[in-house]
Amino acid sequence: MSDITAVLGVIGSDCHAVGNKILDHALTAEGIKVVNLGVMVSQDEFINAAVETGAQAILVASIYGHGEIDCDGLRGRCLERGLDKVVLYVGGNLVIGKRDFAEVETLFRGMGYDRVFPPTVDLKEMANLLKQDVAARS
């Protein structure tokens, strides 16, 4: 078992629950302690949960195409609330239309996310990256 605690949730007004459950199962199976906030989670709820549970990472999912609006500003808010070391991941159908993923990745990296994932990501691989990133940050 690793000692990683990660807060997981679907951000904004997005109520897609299935992928959220799959992520929870897959990450738990990889030995990560998941604090799952479910769907329609606000930025402050992610941060509140991370503060209380001492989580090292926040994993933000967005499926409905409004990710660009919902996800912006989370890094700044984390800094304001004292989470200066937290690892931020984002993944899903982050934008609408057929935009090139490299472009999307640059956009979300610019918002302060450490890694950006397309819907096709291998979750085992993602869990391994998470372990490395948390180790590097602490």
Add this chain to the structure above:
Amino acid sequence: MIVACLDIGSTWTKGATFRVDGETVSLLARAARPTTVVNLADGFFAVLGDIVEGDPLAQLHDGRLSLQYSSSAKGGLAVAAIGLVPEMTLEIGKIAAQSAGARLSQVFAYHLTEDDIAGLEASPPDILLFAGGTDGGNTNYVRANAEAIGRSSIDCEIVYAGNRSVAAEVGRLLAGKRLRIVDNLMPVFNEPNPDPARDAIRTIFLETIVKGKGLDRIMAATGAAPVPTPFAVLEYTRAIHAHVPEWDSFVLFDMGGATTDVYSVHQEMPDLGTVLRGLPEPEVKRTVEGDLGMRVSARTTVEAGEPEFGDAAEALRCYAERVVAQPEFLPLTPEDAALDTRLAAVCVGQACRRHVGRLATIYTPDGEMKIQTGRDLRQVARVIGSGGWLARAADFDPAPWFAQHAVDARGRLVLFPQHFSYYRDADYLFPLLANLARAFPAAAAQAGIRLLQD
């Protein structure tokens, strides 16, 4: 079986004797005298003498009489709560304290500042409830706060109900203080566990706090132990919920001169398409508002109601100044009575507004969704008014205030009871029946509901 029930309030010590025959309760005698602040026992034994024929102590000792009593005298039980995130461990700390019958004297989130510590040193509460972090969760804030408390000269009982990973360390940092360590009030994220902290607060009340208030003399003479009045009333609402058919959900207001208490019993059953956010709500909940009251708190009550008073604002401000100076004031003219009624509407309305949850409608690519935070009392069909003023006010109805404030400034629905029958505890027996319920919950619950006026 004859039971003497007494309640020592901040102004009046009230008492009644009840005969309990199986499930039937009859009222034998009742009396009230001013609370004797210097020694609570004087007023207590005077009232006990009024309601019992013969020698009450002799009857207690040979078992002909039994006794239950509660106290909210001398400001009741003051608890300061320290949590980490305001909406999380601090919120559960507040729930634990209020359900133990306490009044929140101070609340703190995140790091305690030097000013916070100075404030606690200058006016220490009876009990400091110290929490923060889930088990295995955050330790930085808790450790820093424990260090700050350890260095300070804060002198009161301390209950630690935070992250158990640092419980031992907190014990070392607070060595020399009167510390009790109990289970975390949020061991797992979003799973509140207020009961161990609540029990610790109640135990401390019994073992230590009663001594300073003259209640120890009563305990020594009668062999019976008191509870904080709001604790007894909260357990009484639970008893009514459990034992009276059709009363499985209701709201009870207890409005006094200094505070307004709201108790509700209700099981949350959200509609399909409603997403619940925030902490899960307890089935039985008490909130207490220290700034809403008819006399001692009249000034802050007017402030809370100010925006809606319009032309009457100045008259209400003057009225508040008058009654704050005279807590025993009763209105004699129709003008004063009307002002009193407006104050009452604000106390009940605002206290209920803070007690209930909110429902926001949002529009998503999948259609309309509702997000609910806090408790939804819209379907609650029964509301009770208790406390001196509400007991007397035959014409009072909180429904219009609720209806006028059904939507908040952010466009969210305020989840007040919508269609309800309003009942009145006309004889103001609830605090006494709450004491009776400690020994006979079912009988006392049925008697209380039977005695209500429509």
